[in-house]
Amino acid sequence: MNRHSNNINTALIKLHNVAFSYAGRHAACDLNFSVYDGDYLAIVGGNGSGKSTLIKGLAGLLAPSTGEIEICNSLRRKDIGYLPQQSAAQADFPASVMEVVLSGCLNNGGFRPFYSSLDKHKANNWLLQLGISHLSKKSFRELSGGQQQRVLLARALCSASKLILMDEPIAGLDPHAQAEFYHLCATLPLTIVMVSHDLTSALSQATHILHLDTHQLFFGTVLEYQASGIGDGFMGCTHPHGHDASEHKNKPKYQSKGEVESISKNITKSITKCSQSKIMIEDISKSGISKNGEHNA
Numbered sequence: 001m002n003r004h005s006n007n008i009n010t011a012l013i014k015l016h017n018v019a020f021s022y023a024g025r026h027a028a029c030d031l032n033f034s035v036y037d038g039d040y041l042a043i044v045g046g047n048g049s050g051k052s053t054l055i056k057g058l059a060g061l062l063a064p065s066t067g068e069i070e071i072c073n074s075l076r077r078k079d080i081g082y083l084p085q086q087s088a089a090q091a092d093f094p095a096s097v098m099e100v101v102l103s104g105c106l107n108n109g110g111f112r113p114f115y116s117s118l119d120k121h122k123a124n125n126w127l128l129q130l131g132i133s134h135l136s137k138k139s140f141r142e143l144s145g146g147q148q149q150r151v152l153l154a155r156a157l158c159s160a161s162k163l164i165l166m167d168e169p170i171a172g173l174d175p176h177a178q179a180e181f182y183h184l185c186a187t188l189p190l191t192i193v194m195v196s197h198d199l200t201s202a203l204s205q206a207t208h209i210l211h212l213d214t215h216q217l218f219f220g221t222v223l224e225y226q227a228s229g230i231g232d233g234f235m236g237c238t239h240p241h242g243h244d245a246s247e248h249k250n251k252p253k254y255q256s257k258g259e260v261e262s263i264s265k266n267i268t269k270s271i272t273k274c275s276q277s278k279i280m281i282e283d284i285s286k287s288g289i290s291k292n293g294e295h296n297a
């Protein structure tokens with residue numbers, strides 16, 4: 001995809017003074033930025049700075065406590081794919097790789113008792129592109145962490161036709177697979193919003209950077225970010241709350257028991273339903289925000 005950083009294209013999502021809170025406490029606030037068609041936005045920041053919270057908000061899984069998320073006219077909820085941050089609970093899906101990947105196609109709307117040949121073609125294509133075709137009949141729970149991450153990425157890609165939201169997608173991949181993953185992202189015909197702790201790659205791949213520290217520390221183009229010097233501090237220095245970027249390597253892959261249970265419940269529900277009857281599931285589109293930014297849940 002021919003990416004640019006001058007926002008000549010259509011706006012897809014606009015945030016107006018958005019904040020997200022848990023039990024009345026801000027996890028991310030003062031969010032004012034827009035994502036345009038063709039952008040590659042990298043979200044960076046230390047542990048606990050609100051990155052996953054924001055991306056869940058963009059996926060429609062979390063309603064803003066204040067402000068508005070405007071989903072612009074050209075974008076529909078079903079055009080958005082979401083790859084959550086890896087969690088311990090996700091590793092234990094009782095389904096085959098193909099079933100997991102195909103379930104991503106159910107985001108594309110309409111009631112369909114069976115997967116279409118287009119769905120199957122799409123699933124096979126992403127399995128091939130991600131180099132995991134040979135795993136399609138395997139049980140998901142028996143795969144390595146890196147293989148599982150690719151399967152979940154293939155699933156998210158099946159559900160995305162315009163925008164893909166990814167939360168630390170390279171966690172668990174070996175360096176070679178990480179390089180391949182970035183190469184793949186550069187060629188995806190999609191707008192990308194990716195949480196990343198790899199600032200070097202973010203700067204070389206992305207068009208825009210959003211740096212969070214509970215509030216919006218910076219939003220702008222990669223060149224503007226480099227000129228601001230904010231990233232210099234982030235790469236080497238300790239996070240003001242006592243964390244730094246390198247801690248991502250060792251931190252648990254999930255944030256709280258509640259979050260793990262909720263992700264597990266949602267995905268198990270999806271996969272159980274789709275493997276039993278291939279009936280349309282309630283995917284993220286059903287708990288999302290509507291075009292005018294109101295929350296449906």
Ligand code: ADP
Nearest residue numbers: 022027046047048049050051052053255256259
């Ligand atoms: P990041 O992804 O940048 O590491 P998160 O968005 O996961 O940060 O978390 C931001 C803040 O919100 C942290 O202080 C975290 O403890 C808190 N938080 C995240 N999820 C929940 C939750 N489900 N319930 C309560 N607090 C949460």
Ligand code: MG
Nearest residue numbers: 051052053085
């Ligand atoms: Mg996170």
